[in-house]
Amino acid sequence: MRTTPWFEVREDTVVRPDGEPDVYHHVVSPGSITVVAMDNDNRVAVTQQWIYTHGDRQWRLPAGAIDASDADPRAAAERELAEETGVRAFRWEPIAQVNGADSFTNHVDHVFLATDLTLGTPSREAAEADLDVHWVPLSKAVELVAEGAIRHAGSVCGLLAVSIRKETTHRW
Template identity: 60%
Template sequence: MIREEAESPAGGWSRLASTSVFTSPWFEVRRDDAVRPDGSGSPYDHVVSPGSVTVVAVDGQGLVAVTRQWIYVHDEVQWRLPAGRIDPADRDSLAAARRELAEETGISAETWRPLGAVNCADSFTNHRDHAFFATGLRHGAADLEPGEADLEVHALPFDEALALVTTGRMPHAGSSYAVLMTRTLGLA
């Protein structure tokens, strides 16, 4: 049994000041003057992100939409589920999930179920990836961005997608989390 410990809202930390060091359309780097739980102070640099979404889209035959593309920051081709950032124009994470699935794969879905969210790099960023399970799929045309020109869409049996996770060939945190939650919840 997991026991939740009561703690102060900020876990004993406090922020005295916060300064933007760098801002881009995708994230912001901030330097906070922080006081640790032991009372000592120090600067705390971190990345502020709008978050992202990942979608497990499963068709009537149990096939999962999986992408494969070059991931610039990891310098390799990776298997992933359809995923992307939450844009300022998105109403919420579900709206972002609907948009990303359609943009990357051309797929729209009738039924959506939230799978939860995973923190992607604690102590470095507040980045959180919101995962969704989608069914009742309809296929259309993808609308790829210039950086996605090499994106390939594959339809894999769910167990093959799960094997990509368990063998380390799908290292994207949001994708791994979404696939494992789908199996854990008995959705596929």
């Protein structure tokens, strides 16, 4: 087993469905959060920043890891939204859970809708110094998904879920 501050790489001895012994390698993660922060004009906060593992600047929603100090995924979502954008939300609704790579990791991305927003000042980490926040209409964010400009799984799921709910329930 190898442990990092963010995940563990495990090698488990298992018995396959056919009854034969095997070794299963996988990553164990505390999970992450993604936030669809939507204002009263149906605009959502979309960030753009350099993502090292993909080697380019990417569009995505505010997102981040669930830290050991977070009481639960919602607490992590509140913290990450405030850190990255300076936004605080009065209303929070869990809208999805994404398993991005089931055979590779137990990682779950908890996706939230945040509304009744108050703007403030971000308190970004050094690694987020290049993070830009853009407020775009929900329809434009969904277009970015359709064009392949937003590829982050939690962001894609969250934007599509909110868009579908908005169209079918007219709640917002």
